[in-house]
Amino acid sequence: MPSGNTDKRIDRRSWLKALGVGGAAGLAGCSGNQNQNTETSGKGGTETSEPTEESTEAGDSSGRSIGGTYREALSADAKSLNFLFHDDANTTKFVDATMDYAYEFKDIGEIVPMWVESYTEKDKKEWTFTLRDNLRWSDPYGDLTAEDWVYTAQNLYGAKAPGESKTKENWAGVVQYSDWKNLTIEKAGKRKLKVTLPGPQPAFIASTAFWGGRCLPKDLVKGYVEDKDIEGLKQDEELNSLSYTGNLGPYDYEEWQRESRFVATRADDYYLREVAGSEEIPERFAEAPYFEKYELKIIGEESTRLASLKEGDLTYFEDVPSQKVEQFQQMDHLKFRFPPNPFCSMAYYNQRSNGWEMLQRKEVRRALSTAISKKAIAENIYRGFPTVAHTFQPEWSPWYLTDKVEQFGVGDSYGSEKARKMMKEALSDTNYGYDGDKLVDGNGEQVELSFVYRAGSQNNQTVAEFFKQELAKIGIKVAPTNGGPFNTLQNKYMLTSTSDGTPSFNAGPDATSQEPWDLMYGVALNAYPINPDGSRTFWVPDGGFNFYGYEPEAPMADLYDTAQSATDEKTRKEAFAKIFAALSKEQPTNFLNFSVYKNAYDKNYMGMPAEGEFDYLESWDSTSWYLAKQ
Template identity: 40%
Template structure:
């Protein structure tokens, strides 16, 4: 999870804002931030790393792509603000598309606005009520509030531990049984969802790898988005912050952080402040699908269990997990978990009710953004109470990786007594969402290291030390947490956030690559690098309010070939990144470069080759002049 918070929540974060500043969790968050845009190559960057473009090819296509109206084709790009890096990449893409004869109009908005007004779409079926989600319905009918063609500043979690968890991104927009994240309206050329389902139950690693290699090959071929980079996370801490366990899951033990000398014993001190570039969208665990929101809620709720840097289960609410056949998994809760607001002890009844009446509710009355986790195809996954504190998830097929999947890993629950108040009332989902219980997390009890104090939108989220924290007497957690207060402070400008970190106003923040060496050299701060599994993407809107030519695979492919990924990695991100070509990083054991088609590098980069592909595949009423 970002911002050294309890990492298990990142398994819920399908999407992540890029370049806004954050501390890495299981997969990390993409940092960056170039204040000096003069370093950005505008000539393709081929000389910087030996990657030769095809710019020297000669064609007679012309310099301007003209549409049916006789005017130059101009695409609208929305990008998330808060980081100079994201803005610089947007400007670079604009320049690259200019070489293709395509104009680009840039619009910068806050990340949460980009999600709500551009990514989310609305659809009203003939026999139902209007619904809004990241894949509300067929691409011809479900459109976003604001028009867009290209979207930048968003990352997709690639889940290298459990790659079949990427399924919500690549489920066709025609499937509406569960909520998914295909906001761009992609229709796969092959049954990606089916392949992922098959891979998820395959116990032979070689066969599983072969299936997944095909998935990532199809994605690189189809280019539903331009997969352009996986960044390295640069996590900045004040030098006196101790207890950090560096690694891909940095932050899983954030309850054990303390302020003091290296090698010293922890003790309770003042406040810990995390500098953030993006505020939360919601505190409703049912509707959270972004890291910023998960970070805030995660201070007050631990979730079921976490995973450490070696993929070992770290028990939290769930004390033990038992399975004999890798198909039926029994989860046993600790016996000292107490809800707040008078809802009593957390029991298996809470979990079974929450799974069946929220996650698996056919009409998705609560607006659950993660429903697909709890279905196998069209069928809900059976869940059965086996004791007062235990329940069993009964998978339809063997799944040896289930514990590491974003289903129970880091899963939340709400009190049955709270949810059932709204289950069968009109507009119950919105009424629950607007309740004091959700807005102020009054039900959290002893279930997290901190309790909600206040949330000033776009400013600060403050939580105070929970004196009744259930882990406090558990070995390894003695006396945790070690701060009287934990807060997320939002800075609209990256420079202001970094200045606050330099002066010690904030305890931790994400460091842009352009400033890494500075903070590495300061005696008062330290920078820890972690691998990043969030794939930075440039999304192509294939829905009805996007450029209709984006529905043609070859057009998307040509646009991806027209952007030099090496320049982005080497010149804009200062080398703190790796070029991406599909939805899996090369460090993943599931990546097979023999299956992946490359774009934006070598012979598959350049204006000439991209323009020719556009000319060959655009509809006949387009042409170059």
């Protein structure tokens, strides 16, 4: 997800493509969506699509022709094209154009083989992956083989070689480290690699080591590894221009004009064309992709992005603002899809030392969450598209158990009078208290909290103003603060460090961000409904994306260990039920809502599902989508 020298990787695809700013239907880690911060489960609006031959499973390429430019507008630029050090949504999206992954998910439990042709497992602990035999790097690096993957994993990602037991240092500061540091990897043939886990992990196939995983040419990085040359890795021209990607993705890098646009051209030799028509890869991939060019425009202002959509300049627009959907649905040149969104929209409580110290108290956070109407946010600001959230899992997830989750901000669990009473009790042993209608400190000064929101969306500012209004009812002043676009927000408020440390999203319990803050909105996180193991990084004390400093009372690390290693579904479900119940009880963040993606498409953009409910994994085959009229 974001980036920087962090030891934990949070995102991968996004959102699938979304760290918040980008992409397709999300899967990954963190999102700062273009118009709010993420949305998810729930269903709003009416579908506008006519049944056509493009009902995706048409087994041939009839009706498709190659031509035109795929064009999308993003609210922020990528930080880099070097995926070793950055996995924010837009970096991920740019790299995705030129390289596939090991595999994708088509549905929960159903993978689509990409670089990896097949896999086997033994006792849920030993996993053997076989690579396709037609994968090639750009010259002079030759075929992509198991040697490349093993070398990359052992020497950059932190994986162990057979016989090694000591955890390796993340010497280069790569974002893949947390996925790999506990794994042992070895060659099992030219195209086979075996991964051994510390213990059984039934859902390992849905972990982010391989799902969203990639490697690099051994000969490209070997010199930097041997010299421990971090700056060399960061500055290498090939790594930063994607000139090594060979036939491994649908497009080839053409140019990147910073803060303006990223352009890639249709690859002459895309490996999936050779296997189109096989059992796993449909015939429609025989000429994929069907665009000559792929362009991502960087347009910071939401109104300007929407103007481009209105004028017909864009092929696709992810997540039209809720208040604009009805207007844009009336436009003849557009059609909409509303897949569920697995990202949770939250208001973060800063529990580090540069936030209001009382936010470290669970009872204070519970009182604050009681004061905020989630229903008003969902219905009045986001026009009824979201469903309210009470923990870090959407209700449509198989891991959500309603009877275990405590509710805040709805029904009897919402109200200023109740919240004020809870706050008074939570602060009874401190020098904070009420002086009339105001909550004051020991000097009689009214408590004032900063509320930082991500720029680029009017809705984010509206939510901040709503918090100001609601918390005023319990005597707290709120100062809404524009935190800038995502990259600025990340650098100033999310990345933490000690006086002598390298910034990361969690540089330890004593680390703080560059700027102080109390509440934050505009960055959504993936709940990983396919495999919630991935959410560990958000909710354990040393979690790589625990930038808000949450110290759980519940034994979160032990519960995640139990869930991850459980070989029976009942034990796994019980462990996750305890995790999500604890999160709802402790309120490390105010879980506000899950929404749906409100995605707009050029009406001539064909190939996606034409009818019915759309799964959030619907874009797995998007390289076979095309323009019917050019």
